[in-house]
Amino acid sequence: MNVADSFPLGAATTLAELARDPHPRLALLRAHEPVSWLPELDGWLVTRRDLALSVMRDAETFTVDDPRFSTAQVVGPSMLSLDGDQHTRHREPFTSAFRPRTVHDGFASFIERETDRLITTLQPTGAVELRRAFAGPLAVAVVTEALGLVGTTPVTVLSWYDSIVRSVSAITAGHEVEPAGAAAYARLRAAVEATVAGRGGSSLLVSAAGQLALPEVASNAAVLMFGGIETTEAMITNALLHLLRHPDQLALVRADVDLLDGAIEESLRLEPGAAVVDRYATADIVLGPAAIRRGDLVTVSLTGANRDPAVFADPDRFDVRRENARLQLAFAHGPHYCLAAHLARLETRIALQRLLERLPALRLDPDRPATAHGLVFRKPPTLHVLWNSPA
Numbered sequence: 001m002n003v004a005d006s007f008p009l010g011a012a013t014t015l016a017e018l019a020r021d022p023h024p025r026l027a028l029l030r031a032h033e034p035v036s037w038l039p040e041l042d043g044w045l046v047t048r049r050d051l052a053l054s055v056m057r058d059a060e061t062f063t064v065d066d067p068r069f070s071t072a073q074v075v076g077p078s079m080l081s082l083d084g085d086q087h088t089r090h091r092e093p094f095t096s097a098f099r100p101r102t103v104h105d106g107f108a109s110f111i112e113r114e115t116d117r118l119i120t121t122l123q124p125t126g127a128v129e130l131r132r133a134f135a136g137p138l139a140v141a142v143v144t145e146a147l148g149l150v151g152t153t154p155v156t157v158l159s160w161y162d163s164i165v166r167s168v169s170a171i172t173a174g175h176e177v178e179p180a181g182a183a184a185y186a187r188l189r190a191a192v193e194a195t196v197a198g199r200g201g202s203s204l205l206v207s208a209a210g211q212l213a214l215p216e217v218a219s220n221a222a223v224l225m226f227g228g229i230e231t232t233e234a235m236i237t238n239a240l241l242h243l244l245r246h247p248d249q250l251a252l253v254r255a256d257v258d259l260l261d262g263a264i265e266e267s268l269r270l271e272p273g274a275a276v277v278d279r280y281a282t283a284d285i286v287l288g289p290a291a292i293r294r295g296d297l298v299t300v301s302l303t304g305a306n307r308d309p310a311v312f313a314d315p316d317r318f319d320v321r322r323e324n325a326r327l328q329l330a331f332a333h334g335p336h337y338c339l340a341a342h343l344a345r346l347e348t349r350i351a352l353q354r355l356l357e358r359l360p361a362l363r364l365d366p367d368r369p370a371t372a373h374g375l376v377f378r379k380p381p382t383l384h385v386l387w388n389s390p391a
């Protein structure tokens with residue numbers, strides 16, 4: 001019997017459907033085929049939270065270290081594409097900079113300043129598309145600050161990022177590395193080398209260079225850039241969309257700003273900015289209903305796991321007071337748990353708090369509705385909002 005015959009729901013699942021509105025399909029899969037073979041994915045999809053945890057915890061059996069991994073084809077091996085001792089060696093030089101206290105002391109005032117600067121520019125207009133005018137620029141500015149590359153600006157970093165992303169996407173679609181992607185990565189590498197040679201600017205990259213070879217510092221710098229732009233833009237945009245769509249929940253947050261943290265966790269739970277993580281099986285193994293073969297792609301649906309009713313009661317509800325919302329898996333789990341989760345949370349918290357404080361009666365533009373979209377990175381393509389401007 002063909003593997004697809006054993007997983008009829010998986011066989012009927014399309015990637016277009018998962019990009020558009022994945023939740024009903026993921027609920028079906030989780031209930032009946034919690035590890036399912038998706039012919040369109042050419043891999044397994046894991047949707048139950050306990051099974052998702054088993055995969056992400058066991059890096060020996062489910063590794064990221066595989067030649068098919070597209071990011072590594074463009075930027076070389078990094079913490080994101082290695083496992084075991086090599087992963088530890090690449091990640092360790094960066095961990096202390098992203099601890100909660102260090103992040104708070106090092107970034108809070110920068111994020112506040114940058115957020116205020118962006119809002120001050122927007123404020124008089126009374127209407128804006130917030131993803132491109134606010135969330136994106138803030139995410140780029142914070143990553144640029146975190147990398148501390150000498151002689152670069154957020155605009156330069158964004159142009160490198162765009163070229164590298166296009167190249168990674170081309171590889172995912174089966175094409176070669178694009179020359180523009182390779183050139184952008186070469187410029188990033190040169191900036192890393194100049195920063196390290198000058199021993200100025202970034203203590204992060206300079207201290208990493210004490211433990212890693214220069215090309216390795218550059219690969220990890222690229223991964224920090226990758227990790228920090230698209231996902232954070234999604235995190236801020238999705239959280240705002242959730243709050244503005246639920247006026248009752250927004251009123252709770254306005255009455256008690258401490259509930260903002262709950263709102264952010266709930267938004268991460270319902271619509272994680274990175275919807276899936278990929279692993280490759282290193283051995284034949286049985287996982288739930290699936291007989292996985294060595295070499296198979298195993299995709300963990302963080303979105304599916306995050307609405308598992310076994311853990312989250314009434315899982316589709318946005319509830320800023322949900323007590324266990326922090327059990328969400330938007331930042332993954334295990335050895336590849338997001339290095340900068342504290343920074344992303346701090347950034348989103350400051351961004352939302354300031355927007356709510358400074359833009360009176362902030363609301364969605366009823367004529368331009370926003371809906372999250374995307375297979376891997378999920379967010380609304382645009383988030384048009386209105387507020388009462390002073391004039």
Ligand code: HEM
Nearest residue numbers: 079080227228231232235273277331332336338339340344
């Ligand atoms: C300042 C912002 C951010 C930076 C600099 C950053 C950086 C990173 C880095 C370097 C890794 C690789 C860790 C490793 O492999 O050991 C990582 C992993 C990850 N990050 Fe982040 N990240 C940021 C924000 C976010 C946000 C907002 C999300 C989702 C909402 C996110 C989701 C993830 C996930 C799911 C992984 C795990 C990937 C995997 O297991 O394959 N990150 N991040």
